[in-house]
Amino acid sequence: MSDDALVKEKTTPDLQWYEDVIEIRGCHLSLPQIKAAYRELSALNRKEGEPLVNALIKPDDLSDEEWSTRVAFLKADAFRLTVSVMGFDGETAYGETESIFDSKDLPFPIRTVFFTNTTAFRRHASDKEPRNRFSIWMSFDKPPLFDPSAVLSEPTANNSRIEIHADNVAFFRAIQTIVTRKILAKKKWDSFIHAKFAYDVGLWFVAFPYALYWVTIYCDYFLPSASPHSSFRVAFYIYGLVLSLAAYRALFGYLKWAFPVNVLEENEDSATRHRLLLGGIVTSLVVSGVKSVFTFIF
Template identity: 75%
Template sequence: MSEEALVKEKSNPDFQWYEDNVEIRGCDLSLPRIKAAYRELSALNRKEGERIVSATSKPDDMPDEEWEKKTAFWRDDAFRLTVSINGFDGETAYGETESIFDSKNLPAPIKSIYFTNLTAFSRNANGNEPPNHFSLTISFEKPPLFDPNPTVSEPTANNSKLVSHCQDVSYFRAIQTIVANKINSKKKWYSFIHAKFAYDVGLWFVAFPYALYWITIYCDHWLPSTGAHASFRVAFYIYGLGLSLFSYRALFGYLKWAFPVNILEENKDNATKHRILLGGIITSLIVGGIKSVVVNLF
């Protein structure tokens, strides 16, 4: 019998699908949490497999015993969630059960984790897709330390997402709920720095006013308007703002590198000392600014 029997014919011209693309950003994760999500998604997929196999008709010329073996094989093999755990050095661990998350041979540190119900079904259905399918990608990559990308207003690049394409709305909602509760529920407080326009907000409401204040203070101190070098004040402002913009961009890139989009506890990120350094830099800038305002304006 052809494996295409697993694929249901879509004879209804008003056939409806539900699609979604949910971003996974700002999450503080661990392998046990991801394993728990895998377990629940796997149980949901097995239940869906039971429904599909039960609805598949037995060919008239196939003995009952052979049909039972065939359907038992489909239940076991066609409705698994395949998992790929990738390391930064190119190493990949592959599995089709939740035990993969307990393996001692996982890449370290882990770059990304991907699992889907497409692979197992397709190999049993001549490459066809199941009526309800999804894939989940979680990436722990960091942005470059100094990002030359001109589109600084865009969110920090990260391909972590849940992609679902379903016929059954209850299956569709169940996937969303599991991912929301197990993956997307524990957020880091600093996730806003990776959002769209975070760079611009920081520039116009924090960095630019701060830089203008200090440039004005030093300009009046070094180049007073009644002094012999007053004609250099415009050049000082232009150069000062340019240098300030470069410094802000470098500091913002360093901040996003030290506090990445998603964090995996087992990776034991060594950026702690960089976070402490950044904390010291930002604190000194704030304290210095407050002291200067108090002295010069009040």
């Protein structure tokens, strides 16, 4: 039997393709949750492969028993989901069953979990991809603590996504449903800080007014209009605002580092004390600002 039989092209003139890329962002995940998604996707993939294998024609040089063994082997081996679990130090654990998620040899903390239905298929199809295929990347990377080169208006960089390419709409919709129910279900409350323009919204509606208020207060305190040094008020405003907005940029980067895009429970992130520190900083800024405003008004 030729390996190309698994990928024999269809001749339907009105063949339609379905493609989608779904970003996986702002998710709180666990290995049991990922394992459950893997199990459902694996069952769906095996079901999708059965008619393809059943449609193969038995070669003349194989007996019925040999052919039955070959068919069973193809169903079991060509339609697996292969998994790679990668750590931050470059170590990788590889598997083709859901038991990998229970392994004690996983490289903790885990940086990326990747699985796909293409790898197992290609080894039986002359390195060609299946017509109905998908790949999932779940990344638990943190952005740099301080990255002056970053364009903070853009969403925080993270490669977590699922790519689907299919000519079977039922398969296509089933993949979308499983991913939505199993992987995208548990969202983090703080995911908005990684969205596009989150930095700009915080800058123009929170940081800049807050900085302008305090610079004005201190400028009037240190350099009142009647002061002989009042000519320095403009310089005080400029440097005060520049330093305040630089501090906001650093604080925002620190915030994104402490609250990463995606979280894996089993990684036991050590940034808890940083989150408490950030909470204390934000609380003190809010309290001091509100107290000052009320004192000024009343």
